[in-house]
Amino acid sequence: MKHITKILLLTLPLSWAAMANADQNPQDLIAKGAYLARAGDCTACHTASGGKPFAGGYKIVSGLGTIFSTNITPSKTAGIGNYSEKQFADAVRKGIRADGAYLYPAMPYPDYRGITDADIHALYTYFMQGVAPVDSAAPATDLSFPFSQRWGMRFWNYVFTDDKNFQAASPANEEINRGKYLVETLGHCGSCHTPRGIAMQEKSLNDSDSTFLAGGDLNGWPVPSLRHMDGWKDKDIADYLGAGRNDFAAVGGEMTSVVQHSMQYMSDADLMAIAHYLKSLPDDKPVGNKKPDAVQASSETTKILTEGKNLSSGQLLYLNNCEACHWTDGNGAKGIFPHLNGSDLVRADNPNALIGTILKGAQTPSTSRSPSVLFMPGFASRLTDEQVAELATFIRGGWSNNAPAVTTDQVKKVRDKE
């Protein structure tokens, strides 16, 4: 069994088209299920760091308390080995466990609701026949009252989940539909990119509503909107998802794990389908915090940094700590060091991702499309809160960027969270 998993991992990513037609052969069905499990990023949550694949025990800190993911290997004693396909489908799409208990939505079943029966069948076949059973139980989730009462989720489900099947795009377009399907269902992109409401529910689960993918927040780290990616072309989106970087940006924060465990395994065709779909969403809000005379403003900042006279402390900190990689023009090096001039992360209203990146540094994942790991050191031990604030304020107002200043207090708050 272990052997099969290994071979499957080696042969991924497979072409989607080849698999779509080949459902009859059991090995092809398992391979298709493995690919869909990648698309759904089941690994990210169901594998603890250093643990066996899908054996659970990954800790999710949620608004309700700490929730442990469960063992979804086909073990009959510790996993889902006794699940029928119907029970598996209900767990994945409705959040109902085989014993009838309700799952917490730390498992993104509200997003998975639209997964087709054919894909559920492939996933089930993969988990039963292509994954090695692990007989050790994951730690049990033990929330305090009232969240310990799983039946309460029934009302939450009634109010906040949808019971509709996946709705195809109109006008129908096969490629956009494929992208929409991957984004809305398996990819559960909305679980981070859609704002959450009062009961922690995603404000919308599909693109019939303009809040869908309009930007979220993960413990204070801003998650960008996917409805208006300023200056990103389809190819840039596909590169970012498949390789972890494109000509001017690199993946950071929680998105690193999405690329590492899930998106890098998608076929080129599926990545382009996702990109086309995202670009098809109405761009309702222009991206803010940008100077109107972008080209001139950019060259002015570059000139000041190049001449190096009468620099502010923010500018000086930039030259001493950042310029070697991100350059005086703030444009970095194509495909290697991301741009700070015009970066969505830098210009975001909420500066926490910029502050967090300066303090902690960042590292791109190694992907088969871009194997080398690019590394940015963290500056937490080298710069004081005040220095980080001055530096971030300069970057947010430098070149074409026009985002509000950062205070020492904002930096302190991010540092205290670490």
Ligand code: HEC
């Ligand atoms: C964002 C994290 C996350 C992702 C992604 C995720 N799961 Fe889960 N899953 C969980 C958590 C947490 C639980 C346990 C929830 C609870 O105890 O109420 C769970 C429970 C389950 C269960 C119920 C098992 C049992 O008997 O307890 C199944 C089946 C399952 N997941 C399958 C999947 C599959 C298949 C995928 C990929 C398509 C997936 N999960 C992706 C977090 C996740």
Ligand code: HEC
């Ligand atoms: C676990 C949370 C999470 C999930 C799930 C997730 N994302 Fe992200 N995504 C993020 C975060 C956080 C960022 C910001 C990255 C940074 O700060 O560098 C991001 C950034 C992005 C960006 C770059 C946007 C920009 O303007 O810089 C794209 C494109 C993107 N995500 C696409 C997707 C797609 C498509 C999916 C679903 C297949 C997805 N994401 C699922 C958290 C997530």
Ligand code: HEC
């Ligand atoms: C040794 C080279 C190096 C140095 C020095 C460096 N960086 Fe970086 N920086 C990188 C690399 C590589 C990345 C991409 C890593 C990733 O996002 O996974 C990055 C990413 C970033 C990002 C995220 C950009 C985006 O759009 O995703 C910001 C912001 C940033 N750096 C700011 C700074 C600041 C401010 C300094 C100085 C305090 C600095 N960097 C110093 C190499 C460097």
